[in-house]
Amino acid sequence: MQRIGVFVCHCGTNIAATVDVKAVAEALGHEPGVVISQEYQYMCSESGQELVKNAIKEQKLTGVVICSCSPRMHENTFRKAAASAGLNPYLVEIANIREQCSWIHKDIATATEKAIILGRTAVAKVHLNTPLTSMESPVVKRALVIGGGIAGIQTALDIAEAGFDVDIVEKNPTIGGKMAQIDKTFPTLDCAACILTPKMVEASQNERITIHSFSEVADVKGFVGNFTVKIKKKARFVDETKCTGCGLCTEKCPMKKVPNEFNMGLDNRSAIYIPFAQAVPKVATIDPNYCMMMKSGKCGVCSKVCSAGAIDYKQQDTFIEQQYGAIVVATGFNPIKLDKYDEFAYNQCPDVVTSLELERLMNAAGPNGGTLLRPSDKSHPHTIVFVQCVGSRCDDEKGKPYCSKICCMYTAKHAMLIREKYPDTEVYVFYIDVRTPGKNFDEFYRRAVEQYNVHYIKGMVGKVTPKSDGKIDVQASDLLAGEQLHINADMVVLAAAIEPDKTARPLATMLTTQMDTNDFFTEAHPKLRPVESATAGIFLSGACQGPKDIPETVAQASAAAAKAIGLLCKNSITCNPCVAHSDELMCNGCSSCEKVCPYGAITYVDKEFRMPDRSTKVRRVASVNPAVCQGCGACTVACPSGAMDLSGFSNSQIMAEVDAICK
């Protein structure tokens, strides 16, 4: 006979204000098998847990029902308490009478009735609970970081520092990401390259870090502690091990008309190229779309001048496979394309640029060697208009509904730098709101307004009209003055919204992690687990999770590293015992379960069975790998013969719950 204990929590007034907890405890005390039914103010508190533990010992309980908050909140707490009192933790059931009852009802009688039903349901289930034992699974002591921007670099450095091997996979020829393109950083105005490039070098020199540049993740299999990842190393037509990065090939290459991605297409590079002087690895890459040797077989200059013999026109993509215990996603962001925003004349006029293009125009390694000149006629601009929120906080589908977060600050930075360097230049900034929450951020913005006399105007730009004399008419509204303005500008700078990198979506599918509607990765909990994904062993670093500036990105990168290190430190991890298993005698090998399993946990084996007439027969039956199974239950529903069942959530337990609700 079962001996079940019921414990009803008041949760202060959270539950007790809408649910008559005494009546619930009283009613559940009469349920079959219940030997003790108590209520208490805070069941999760130390003394509340003592109550449960003592009851288990004194009453020799075989099952426990806690009527309290969501199992996501305290199921683990009570399971641990039960275990310490000698009861198998999987004999504890939670009836959620807070989120699913007291918080959503106003009427006490209704809420109390529902709480009793929920409690009765849990009692019915716990009658059929069986003790479960968790298995252990080993942890591979190596981490993979996807993306080699500042987020990925910081995460990799921190994990390596803790003594674990890390691989960085970067799709571009060099690590460094967006930060490498940025000129100065807010709010201190220190040079981005000066603080980033030492970190890039540190990453490349760290013996625990392996950088796979110009590479992509092709496939991910496995589960927390034991992922198998296939990495595609794209052919760069240069032998990485031989190239010394001398750059002679890039000088001699006759094809010099290739738009330079690093400078946002504002100048050209050669077909064989090193993205920038401090690139890591400093290895040349051939762009097969422009290389004359690759296209027509006529040239071969780079091969002739390379003393290291590193050029290999016949190089093919290669694949490597590696085991990892943890994966950190750091795929970053991109500014959106502005094709759909031609009211700002971005497609019509070369002097209308994005903020990232302005970074390159102002950078010493940029197309103008650091002097701010208009792209059209290389003249010095005297009036510059900045437009904020281009595509951000947008209520139609051409833009993004969210605030891109970084634009207010970098626009203040640009405005200030221009006023500092070229005091004869008038700078206007059109804004909806100026958002500067961050350490020393608002002081920075105030400085742009008060000290540098940047004209901040609340209002949006409606129309940008380029004129034949090279000037740009900017029509805008000044909402505070309530008037229409026309500014005769030389340059217009658009703060384009940022969006997650396009590679993130297919990657999320490979990793079975979740994304929001904007393709940002979803964290396991928005407040309490911000750097973990909902999939165990996958962590999130930087702007792939949401718009972030550099300080925030680095903080999150280190936090993700800490979480990954916490996992890698363990020799083995406890698996969830609530996994599926197949009754081989009932399984007819139809493959329905295999098709629906999102984790690839089900395989088929040919097994010999003894038949009733004592003959033997080989049959194809499903077999679940308990280490891979996540206990989602899809297979138990799909199975037509009822052979699949989920431990802890068996078909009979769920039917018993349904019966108890309908009683």
Add this chain to the structure above:
Amino acid sequence: MIAVSADADGSEKICRGNTAVSRQKGFAMETFTYYPGCTLRTKAKELDTYARASAQALGIALEEPADWQCCGGAYTTAKDEIATKLSAVRVLNSAKEAGQPLITVCSACHNVIKQTEYDITRDEEMASKVNNYLGLAEPYTGGTKVYHYLEMLRDVVGFDKLKEKVVNPFTGRKIAAYYGCLLLRPAKALAMDDPENPTIIEDFIRAIGGTPVIYAQRNECCGGYITMEDKAQAQKRSGSVMSSAEDMGAEMVITACPLCLYNLKKNSGSDLPVYYFTELLAEALGLKEASNE
């Protein structure tokens, strides 16, 4: 959503919504219900005459329903006014009964009729009110494919085919397209082109051999009806359009809208000639003289 696929025989099929039109090399005659609108009977006769003559030459038969009325002009977009939508629904229903797509040419009429078609398929309350009032044999709940004349040139005839038919090309002429606001907006309902970066009239200009002039003000408002109340405002609006076109080197401006043409001519203070696009079309096809007889 436009899907263009080339068949093996070189003819192309264009599917827009539910209407599939076969575009043959031999220009098979196709019949459309044609809605001219009031202005095209009075102030904007050229827009109408040249549109009809050119359609004929391009293998498009235009059938004018006997009972069409004023589209309702600018008043139809008032949310609470059902009566002003009735006329648009009547002509949409006529086209449906004839089993033909509907063609409009005036920007304002097109805007009204296309928006009404968009609304009636989405707004049940409006649809039932309109139908209660009209008491048609069969309630009209949408389904008529509405083309602007320019869309017909692009999607049914094809600009490449139009180019082959041109006898008097506008070679070397710098022509500025003026879209105004009604032709493209609201983009969801009109679904003709990108409202901020349109190309349809520029493509038309190329098809008749001219050189399109891109200028930023081409999709700004001309001032519209405000000329009745505040002439200065209309002068400012149309003035900035014309000076922007002139500044970018345009020799002439073309439009599809009688009201735009009025403002650009009378209120802008510019001498730059303004024509209806159909006039240039007829001239390019060598039909101008004949259609004026």
